[in-house]
Amino acid sequence: MLYVKAPAKINLTLDVLGKREDGYHEVEMIMTTVDLADRIGLESRNDGQIRIISADRFVPDDHRNLAYQAAKLLKDTYGIKKGVSITLEKKIPVAAGLAGGSSDAAATLKGLNELWKLKLTVDQLAEHGAKIGSDVSFCVYGGTALATGRGEQIQELTAPPNCWIILAKPSIGVSTADVYGGLKLHEVIHPDTKAMIRAIQEKDYELMCESMGNALESVTLKLHPEVSTIKEQMTKFGADAVLMSGSGPTVFGVVQHESRVNRIYNGLRGFCDEVYVVRLLGERDSLD
Template identity: 45%
Template sequence: MSIIEKAPAKINLGLDIAGKRADGYHDLSMLMVSVDLNDYITVSEAEGSSIIIESNSLRMPLNEKNDVYKAALLLKKRCNVDAGVKITVEKRIPICAGLGGGSTDAAATLRALNKFWGLHLPDETLLDLGFTIGSDVPYCIGGGCALVSGKGEIVEPLEVSLSAWVVLVKPDFGVSTPSVFRDISPSISRVDISALREAAEAGDYQQLLCHMGNSLEDITIARKPFIQKVKDRLLKCGADTALMTGSGPTVFALCQSEKKADRLVNSMKGFCKTVYKVRML
């Protein structure tokens, strides 16, 4: 028997750094949404009590450094599971892209093993477990459109009906999230997440565009100016807006027209190797 779980990528429509906490972490306020670019997690039986990780990606570690492995080990210990498991990760989401690939894989692993082992743990428990792996994992447990705050552990799903084509452009380099957060200063740009949420819940696309923003964008662009070139090209080619997601380097553009999205894809393919046209979920 095996179970396959879809692991969708995410984008940040808004990412605000509200300040630094006494524990050294930053207070986050983010509006996040899933898109239909997916990894796939398949879990099946393995001999003994071992955790075996396989993947089509040569860049992904297949040991305890992998978030998928961490998720499986965490669940085994939490629920005293002795059974072994083989986890196959079909990677389609680029690695180190700001699209939450590692986090969504870990979340999908928790969901899949919760079913596979018949644990019947509620989502609240999976969220708590996921947060010990990474700050984006709690959001990825449920996905969709959600307001995420605190250190990432507070997730409020939102009932919205956003409809837009999303063009993802991933430059040919990665960005270290911890190093970006180390460069945060009191003068960092701010994003009005409350106004963004209001626009999303009202289904007001134009107001949504007006209030989108990413507090980390200036930091990452200062290190990797090519990201600004990607943004500028997307806007010049007719994108409704263009914004870096997460700590980068992926830039996404929104379009209400599929024809416009297709033009963007054609324009960007000669500029960057990795370009996707997807929808919000």
């Protein structure tokens, strides 16, 4: 069995610039990986089948699963006769705005590259990832990056200023399609992506906190008022900045001083079952 880590991501910024002819939205976002991760186990099969094994009842075990799609894409593209059993040990909440499914797909691409000895470069894997989903390319690279286009064009950034991240996910799932469907482009509040890039390059923690923004937040907050409650509580308990990740519903708070972390964590546990304290990973993994 070959094991690969699949880390979650958060959006420090998420901007929507317009609707594209292909039906997707043109986005500009800064994403970074955190040390909350699924573990993907890959085992070769001789019957040519792709099997998904997961104890999480919310995880599809068929062609809807992005890890399944990643395996099928490599199998079809490179004429692989062997099959694979993909065991998903989920730690990242499902339908949470943390790219859990996309990260599982990226880890599957990286793992099968090794298992099936395909000798593909990370750029080639990211290209394949873009065919599966908008966040998969970023998840192949990991680290911190500016993502543009529909999210598949990746420009590497240095690690953000070091800090603690507190993640809180209410017990609801959010459909990304519904959130984008409810977005009124003329009402979008655009985050300052350039200021965030500067904050990251200059390791300016205060500027990073000031520059956080998510154009989808207003839509999700209308659909799910409990997301607003978590944001308010996190701010009240002392987070330096608070934002929803992706299309939600997970909210994250940024904290520089460890002394405040426990207070926020314990305070949120009263409102929310799923609360995590994590660190930023910040840098890209190599394929070696």
